[in-house]
Amino acid sequence: MSQTIVIAEIAKGAIHPTTAELVTAANALGSAPIVIVPCTDSTIADAAGSIQGISKVIALKSDIFAEYDASGWATAIDAVAPSGIIITSANPQSKDLAARLAARRNISVVQDVVAIEGGNLVSPIYSGKAMQTVSLAGDAAVSVRANIFAASPQGASADVSVVDATGDMATAVEEFLARASTRLDVAEANIIISGGRGMGSPDNFSHLEKIADTIGAAVGASRAAVDTWEPISHAMQVGQTGKTVNPNLYIAVGISGAIQHLAGMRSSKYIVAINKDADAPIFQHADYGIVATWEEALPVLQASLSAMMN
Amino acid sequence: MTNIAVLVKQVPDTNARIVISDDRVDLSAVKMVMSPYDEFAVETALQHREASGGEVTAITVGGASADKVLKDAKAIGVDHIVRIDCDSYLDSNSLQSMISSVISEIGAEVVYCGKAAADTGAGSTGPGIAERLGWASVSNIISATFSDIISVVAPVQGGNARISVSLPAVISCDKGNVKVRKPNVKGIMQAKKAQVDVKSASPSSSSISIISHSLPPSKPAGKTYEGGAAAAEVAQLLRDEANVI
Numbered sequence: 001m002s003q004t005i006v007i008a009e010i011a012k013g014a015i016h017p018t019t020a021e022l023v024t025a026a027n028a029l030g031s032a033p034i035v036i037v038p039c040t041d042s043t044i045a046d047a048a049g050s051i052q053g054i055s056k057v058i059a060l061k062s063d064i065f066a067e068y069d070a071s072g073w074a075t076a077i078d079a080v081a082p083s084g085i086i087i088t089s090a091n092p093q094s095k096d097l098a099a100r101l102a103a104r105r106n107i108s109v110v111q112d113v114v115a116i117e118g119g120n121l122v123s124p125i126y127s128g129k130a131m132q133t134v135s136l137a138g139d140a141a142v143s144v145r146a147n148i149f150a151a152s153p154q155g156a157s158a159d160v161s162v163v164d165a166t167g168d169m170a171t172a173v174e175e176f177l178a179r180a181s182t183r184l185d186v187a188e189a190n191i192i193i194s195g196g197r198g199m200g201s202p203d204n205f206s207h208l209e210k211i212a213d214t215i216g217a218a219v220g221a222s223r224a225a226v227d228t229w230e231p232i233s234h235a236m237q238v239g240q241t242g243k244t245v246n247p248n249l250y251i252a253v254g255i256s257g258a259i260q261h262l263a264g265m266r267s268s269k270y271i272v273a274i275n276k277d278a279d280a281p282i283f284q285h286a287d288y289g290i291v292a293t294w295e296e297a298l299p300v301l302q303a304s305l306s307a308m309m310n
Numbered sequence: 311m312t313n314i315a316v317l318v319k320q321v322p323d324t325n326a327r328i329v330i331s332d333d334r335v336d337l338s339a340v341k342m343v344m345s346p347y348d349e350f351a352v353e354t355a356l357q358h359r360e361a362s363g364g365e366v367t368a369i370t371v372g373g374a375s376a377d378k379v380l381k382d383a384k385a386i387g388v389d390h391i392v393r394i395d396c397d398s399y400l401d402s403n404s405l406q407s408m409i410s411s412v413i414s415e416i417g418a419e420v421v422y423c424g425k426a427a428a429d430t431g432a433g434s435t436g437p438g439i440a441e442r443l444g445w446a447s448v449s450n451i452i453s454a455t456f457s458d459i460i461s462v463v464a465p466v467q468g469g470n471a472r473i474s475v476s477l478p479a480v481i482s483c484d485k486g487n488v489k490v491r492k493p494n495v496k497g498i499m500q501a502k503k504a505q506v507d508v509k510s511a512s513p514s515s516s517s518i519s520i521i522s523h524s525l526p527p528s529k530p531a532g533k534t535y536e537g538g539a540a541a542a543e544v545a546q547l548l549r550d551e552a553n554v555i
């Protein structure tokens with residue numbers, strides 16, 4: 001069996017829980033991975049050592065990990081990772097890194113893996129309208145979608161070694177542009193409530209925001225909402241030309257369920273649809289569908305969720 | 311003067327229904343179009359040319375039927391069109407090797423591409439060729455301004471950042487706020503006459519084999535309720551059945 005190498009997912013200066021899902025994927029490919037933690041502060045790597053099913057942790061410490069730079073990161077990680085199958089998360093930055101690492105090693109990359117069946121990798125193609133199963137002959141870089149593999153449990157105490165890395169940044173961040181809104185980003189959220197043209201006006205998104213605040217969700221939007229209403233920013237757009245999201249729960253309100261919207265959210269674990277048209281295509285993908293206007297349904301949803309959270 | 315390249319790919323129209331026959335996607339009845347993000351890449355490449363002078367070469371990989379996407383790019387305003395002639399399945403490794411050798415051959419200093427092709431959705435090509443060429447790269451940009459250095463806006467953790475990139479570089483484009491120009495009559499006429507520069511290529515062997523294509527597993531039918539009051543029950547189920555609240 002090939003050696004596997006998991007590149008830990010870091011968010012807000014800590015190991016992101018997705019990392020334990022990547023370990024499960026590595027185990028499914030047949031081996032206990034080495035977990036590489038790209039970091040500026042090596043103490044954050046200790047948390048990775050407690051994930052069961054790994055062989056060891058390398059805290060790869062360097063100032064270059066303060067900001068993402070594809071070239072610098074790939075050079076530094078390549079220098080410490082043994083040959084084998086490299087596994088990253090499938091968010092945009094990690095997919096970029098996986099592609100860089102693969103090219104650096106002249107190996108193939110398989111992105112957005114959602115299942116591993118007998119060593120073969122399954123990923124969506126044509127925006128999820130079909131699935132592709134491939135076999136690997138040799139090393140590869142593989143990115144794995146979040147919220148699909150079960151997280152490997154805690155409780156181990158693997159060896160953590162610290163390695164100092166050096167690397168050159170090929171790009172430079174000039175200025176951080178804070179988001180116009182301080183709301184949670186759809187790409188980082190476990191629960192998303194999205195509004196479409198059926199919301200009628202951008203002001204009505206305040207109803208979605210209220211629910212989002214109650215349950216810790218991000219607010220998303222369809223392209224029709226983004227293109228029609230200036231205050232609804234492209235950063236909120238889910239779909240083919242927006243973000244691909246994989247939350248535990250996706251609530252679509254006043255969204256018809258066009259194929260390009262589905263492309264961005266159909267792999268969500270649970271989907272709730274609220275739409276006044278019983279024939280809207282979104283209902284074919286919903287675990288829970290409510291045929292009603294949002295004016296009717298959202299106040300009830302808000303009240304029930306608030307009661308639960310208290 | 312900048313020697314600019316843009317990568318374009320022909321993909322099924324995003325509205326197309328995808329059918330499978332004999333374990334493979336069957337695209338014979340599907341309308342093929344330029345991958346939507348590539349439209350943003352072409353637009354950004356043309357804006358770069360307008361700012362710095364120079365020429366834009368559009369490059370695709372495919373069989374003769376892929377000439378259409380090059381003609382579309384020509385109609386919008388690129389100067390040269392190149393097709394790397396290859397009709398077989400390529401893994402990322404062999405595809406990127408072929409493209410990067412053509413980029414070197416034409417002497418491009420900057421390469422634009424879409425953030426991902428709408429068929430594979432992978433987004434590997436831009437960063438992959440940058441690595442092979444030893445160039446900088448920034449992915450998923452939403453805007454760009456051009457001088458000796460390109461200044462782009464791209465997502466980073468927690469928001470967006472303005473990032474400066476010196477050439478040579480590969481830049482992949484997300485939707486952003488750019489309005490893509492449409493072809494005019496003159497462009498369409500020129501595209502008709504334009505000659506595609508066809509380059510032969512010998513792909514290296516692939517370390518990935520496709521076992522099968524299949525339709526996505528259909529979700530068991532969900533529960534549907536009439537009327538807004540049902541939202542209370544759905545909220546309960548989200549907590550007690552789905553365990554997501």
Ligand SMILES: Cc1cc2nc3c(=O)[nH]c(=O)nc-3n(C[C@H](O)[C@H](O)[C@H](O)COP(=O)(O)OP(=O)(O)OC[C@H]3O[C@@H](n4cnc5c(N)ncnc54)[C@H](O)[C@@H]3O)c2cc1C
Binds near residue numbers: 198255256257259264
């Ligand atoms: C190349 C390409 C890329 C695209 N990329 C994307 C993308 O990234 N993301 C995306 O979303 N779309 C994308 N689209 C657009 C997509 O095809 C649809 O046009 C879009 O998703 C429709 O948005 P919508 O569902 O909000 O609007 P509509 O289709 O107009 O649906 C509105 C829905 O609201 C319902 N409604 C109306 N009033 C109420 C009410 N009071 N209460 C409850 N329900 C109500 C209606 O029944 C209807 O179903 C793309 C299209 C193309 C061609």
